[in-house]
Amino acid sequence: MLDRGGLSVSDVVCDVASEYRAARYGVGLHDRGYRGLIEVAGADRADWLHNLVTNTVRTLRVGEGNYAFAVNVKGRVVFDAVILIREDAIWLDTERSHVTTAIAHLDRYHIAEDVTITDRSDRYARLALLGPRAIDVLDALGAGHARNMAQFQHGALPLQGRPRPFMRHDFAGLFGAELFVEIADAAACWRRLLEIGAPADIRPVGMAAVQSLRIQAGIPWLGQDIDEEVLAPETMQVERGISYHKGCYLGQEVIERMRSRGALARRLVRLAIDGSRPPSVPARLRVGAADAGRLTSAAACPETRRVLGLGYLKTAFYEPGTAVAIDSAEGVLTGRVDPI
8 A cells, every 4th residue: 555645544534524525526546555456368368257257258349348246156256356358468456355266266267278367466556536526637647538438448548657557447436547557656656646636636535535435326345245145136236247148157047047036135235324433344234123134334424424334135125214223343223224
């Protein structure tokens, strides 16, 4: 992670509200060092990967990308990833904490194909611009076309004397772009982005503000809301992460059966939680005396002065406004299903 200018923990905590406002209404610069990168190369890479993830790969062209899950034979998520089609390789952008698991999973199904799998996580730092005025910074870098780019479309922009790969990625529910910058250049590129963004009042934005924004937008994250207990359709990311027309892939039978039978026993929901402090997660959810699910993430929203959470709730209790008890480490709290 990059040095955020010597701010103390208390400084950062007290500054969450202003960071949130900067990202939501202006432009923020966020260190995505918690993301990892896997490179898949070789002549068979597209066909091979197409058979291992829930979204299409084979039909994507260079410069395009999408979001997908890698699931096991039972349809449960092993990892999720943004898939980027490069000229000579495919990049899988996933959580750094899951790179080892992801590579082990992919290796398991690598038999005789012309494919190589390489961890590139330590090659690049990840610098993200987010917020409506991020386009001002991209304009200044000669990448104003990003405003018209599709989600996960990618290219290159000049920064500190070199072209840097970047992609359109609204990872916190706001307009966003992520840059892949060589580790040795990261600090200089960070400072340069702050200089370029100064007319737009750019400011560094930390994890607490980003968590608040993405929970407000209803976006689940691997390792927090997505784990090995989750079936891919339960994440409510079907439209962007699952193709029902691509044909067979690992775990496809389970996912297709859920679609054809409408058999979704639980699903991701957003909860409005009473109180001013987020509860510890995970936490058990109840409706009356009935076990209803689990809370997987929570954060305070500085703008609305509410606490919001994401979690999995049994479909029987999915109606907006349903009162839910949260058995947290802080005691029993009350929440309500809050439509996303």
